[in-house]
Amino acid sequence: MTPSKGIMRATIIHAPGDIRVEDVPAPGIVNPTDAIIRTAVTCVCGSDLWPYRGLEPVDEPHPMGHEYVGFVEEVGSEVTSVKPGQFVVGSFATSDNTCPNCQAGYQSNCARREFMSTCQAEYVRIPNAHGTLVATPDLPADEFVPSLLAVSDVMGTGWYAAVAAEVKPGSTAVVVGDGAVGLCGVIAARELGADRIIAMSRHEPRQKLALEFGATDIVTERGEEGIVRVKDLTGGLGADSVLECVGTPEAMQQALHSTRPGGNVGFVGVPHDVAIDGQELFFSHVGLRGGPAPVRAYLPDLIQRVLSGRINPGKVFDLTLPLEQVAEGYQAMDERRAIKTLLTP
Amino acid sequence: MTPSKGIMRATIIHAPGDIRVEDVPAPGIVNPTDAIIRTAVTCVCGSDLWPYRGLEPVDEPHPMGHEYVGFVEEVGSEVTSVKPGQFVVGSFATSDNTCPNCQAGYQSNCARREFMSTCQAEYVRIPNAHGTLVATPDLPADEFVPSLLAVSDVMGTGWYAAVAAEVKPGSTAVVVGDGAVGLCGVIAARELGADRIIAMSRHEPRQKLALEFGATDIVTERGEEGIVRVKDLTGGLGADSVLECVGTPEAMQQALHSTRPGGNVGFVGVPHDVAIDGQELFFSHVGLRGGPAPVRAYLPDLIQRVLSGRINPGKVFDLTLPLEQVAEGYQAMDERRAIKTLLTP
Numbered sequence: 001m002t003p004s005k006g007i008m009r010a011t012i013i014h015a016p017g018d019i020r021v022e023d024v025p026a027p028g029i030v031n032p033t034d035a036i037i038r039t040a041v042t043c044v045c046g047s048d049l050w051p052y053r054g055l056e057p058v059d060e061p062h063p064m065g066h067e068y069v070g071f072v073e074e075v076g077s078e079v080t081s082v083k084p085g086q087f088v089v090g091s092f093a094t095s096d097n098t099c100p101n102c103q104a105g106y107q108s109n110c111a112r113r114e115f116m117s118t119c120q121a122e123y124v125r126i127p128n129a130h131g132t133l134v135a136t137p138d139l140p141a142d143e144f145v146p147s148l149l150a151v152s153d154v155m156g157t158g159w160y161a162a163v164a165a166e167v168k169p170g171s172t173a174v175v176v177g178d179g180a181v182g183l184c185g186v187i188a189a190r191e192l193g194a195d196r197i198i199a200m201s202r203h204e205p206r207q208k209l210a211l212e213f214g215a216t217d218i219v220t221e222r223g224e225e226g227i228v229r230v231k232d233l234t235g236g237l238g239a240d241s242v243l244e245c246v247g248t249p250e251a252m253q254q255a256l257h258s259t260r261p262g263g264n265v266g267f268v269g270v271p272h273d274v275a276i277d278g279q280e281l282f283f284s285h286v287g288l289r290g291g292p293a294p295v296r297a298y299l300p301d302l303i304q305r306v307l308s309g310r311i312n313p314g315k316v317f318d319l320t321l322p323l324e325q326v327a328e329g330y331q332a333m334d335e336r337r338a339i340k341t342l343l344t345p
Numbered sequence: 346m347t348p349s350k351g352i353m354r355a356t357i358i359h360a361p362g363d364i365r366v367e368d369v370p371a372p373g374i375v376n377p378t379d380a381i382i383r384t385a386v387t388c389v390c391g392s393d394l395w396p397y398r399g400l401e402p403v404d405e406p407h408p409m410g411h412e413y414v415g416f417v418e419e420v421g422s423e424v425t426s427v428k429p430g431q432f433v434v435g436s437f438a439t440s441d442n443t444c445p446n447c448q449a450g451y452q453s454n455c456a457r458r459e460f461m462s463t464c465q466a467e468y469v470r471i472p473n474a475h476g477t478l479v480a481t482p483d484l485p486a487d488e489f490v491p492s493l494l495a496v497s498d499v500m501g502t503g504w505y506a507a508v509a510a511e512v513k514p515g516s517t518a519v520v521v522g523d524g525a526v527g528l529c530g531v532i533a534a535r536e537l538g539a540d541r542i543i544a545m546s547r548h549e550p551r552q553k554l555a556l557e558f559g560a561t562d563i564v565t566e567r568g569e570e571g572i573v574r575v576k577d578l579t580g581g582l583g584a585d586s587v588l589e590c591v592g593t594p595e596a597m598q599q600a601l602h603s604t605r606p607g608g609n610v611g612f613v614g615v616p617h618d619v620a621i622d623g624q625e626l627f628f629s630h631v632g633l634r635g636g637p638a639p640v641r642a643y644l645p646d647l648i649q650r651v652l653s654g655r656i657n658p659g660k661v662f663d664l665t666l667p668l669e670q671v672a673e674g675y676q677a678m679d680e681r682r683a684i685k686t687l688l689t690p
Binding site: 072100101104106108109151164197235237250252260261262267270271272273274275276277278279281284285286287288289290291292 | 401446447449450451453454509580582597604605607612615616617618620621622623624626627628629630631632633634635636637649
């Protein structure tokens with residue numbers, strides 16, 4: 001099938017709780033910097049649950065999904081960095097990789113950025129493909145594919161959380177949030193050399209995975225009690241680095257109060273109703289940086305870490321379903337029966 | 346006179362707008378880590394204007410002042426780092442200089458911190474003197490004394506603003522606020538190697554001093570227009586580093602929106618009614634760190650820069666009055682007739 005002329009199956013949200021797979025026109029090249037990929041695997045993101053739960057409006061039916069790996073089907077005339085047949089990893093935010101923000105390492109703030117939003121589907125059009133997609137050296141073995149998918153979003157985001165929180169060799173890191181991003185944040189903190197990694201989680205399967213990924217301590221308490229526990233574990237000071245991987249006011253407070261004076265919070269959960277008190281931040285001496293992760297900056301390194309077997313973030317996928325069952329994939333994550341759902345078109 | 350047994354003249358605020366010099370008991374050693382200094386010069390801080398203007402409550406009459414240089418009169422039994430007769434520079438926040446926060450370079454968050462508040466007076470008790478005071482190599486020439494006084498607060502604070510904003514050689518810095526701290530922030534940005542320093546000011550005498558201190562551009566616009574001007578001057582991107590030296594919501598917005606993605610804001614004006622929107626900060630990719638400046642960390646270096654003639658932050662004092670006329674000193678700053686008032690006891 002030539003996707004640009006055909007019909008494909010794609011995920012559409014109609015209303016909170018109402019996710020369907022439908023026939024829609026397959027995408028074609030629109031701009032000379034586009035590529036069309038055939039989706040190898042895709043998945044459901046924690047942030048997809050915001051509209052699913054009605055916490056973000058769904059004004060009209062629209063496609064879903066921003067995580068993808070796949071095979072290049074077709075490229076626009078200006079795309080020379082990848083070619084048909086290659087296996088590629090991208091990012092949820094596309095980028096030309098040449099503008100000043102890209103050059104500064106913030107590809108997710110590219111002047112030409114477009115956020116992906118149609119990836120839970122058989123085929124996907126990737127804008128800015130020349131600056132967004134990175135091909136693997138060879139077609140990867142099946143065992144690596146889930147981890148490469150994780151790299152396209154949650155692993156890249158966990159990495160940025162650790163970078164923004166300035167995790168350094170020998171330091172102490174706290175990870176707030178035990179979703180897929182938080183768990184990947186544990187991997188990132190370990191890879192960046194943290195000696196002590198405190199994962200805040202009260203869900204046993206996630207605690208186990210956190211420990212497997214490199215966490216040295218688990219804190220089950222939240223709020224004031226959680227802060228006291230972190231202080232107890234850090235000589236009364238708080239941690240050098242805290243990765244805030246949720247996006248709620250409670251998680252931000254947890255993060256800010258768990259950080260030592262002069263330490264850093266990296267926040268990667270899209271903030272919902274989060275306001276930071278200027279005077280409180282002032283007297284804390286805590287540094288703060290967040291944002292959509294510049295995944296593109298990390299792709300070559302993270303792909304290499306996956307293919308060498310050094311990291312295995314694909315373990316966050318504890319439920320695999322065919323695309324046709326995407327609704328169950330959302331529901332399982334909503335009910336916390338699954339950490340993250342992998343979808344096979 | 347032995348100050349611990351005598352009476353001295355000291356500044357007392359009775360109510361907003363009501364500043365008086367009165368006879369009070371001179372201080373004596375209370376703890377073995379104290380020192381008593383005879384004030385060489387002291388001054389009025391922009392933050393002293395908050396209660397003066399009624400923007401902070403004055404519940405009962407209390408002393409004022411947190412900036413000082415002077416001659417050691419007497420030391421407690423545990424103070425060996427300075428001795429009577431020496432000329433010393435300190436900080437508005439005292440510190441033992443040994444606790445973990447001090448060791449991490451955040452002496453203004455010392456576990457034993459006490460904020461100074463009685464310095465517009467003839468004699469001052471310095472708690473934690475062993476970790477707070479730094480003596481000059483010799484008694485300094487009179488010409489250096491105002492700059493050494495500036496180092497004890499505004500110059501140290503401007504320096505921290507530049508450090509927190511991560512000013513680097515070759516970078517572009519914006520300074521929001523043309524008070525003494527902002528002007529010292531210009532000096533700091535220049536010393537830390539910024540190529541381009543944009544000072545936001547619409548007061549001509551302050552613009553002149555900013556240019557003399559190293560500013561390369563002056564922006565007189567504020568608010569949205571000021572942001573547009575900064576963007577125009579920085580290729581549409583915003584600055585690498587922004588020093589927020591005011592503490593109002595308007596100044597913080599100005600700072601956050603003048604910074605490029607991946608850039609940094611250092612904020613040193615004590616925030617009043619400042620709340621930072623989490624989602625806005627998130628999508629900006631701007632890093633943010635503030636706080637009371639760890640002046641102690643910079644004292645040896647800044648004293649050296651002053652005594653070598655490399656920096657002359659004492660120029661921010663454009664009004665010198667005897668302590669007895671402190672009320673006029675406040676009024677002149679309140680009415681913006683003076684940038685900063687030096688007081689001679």
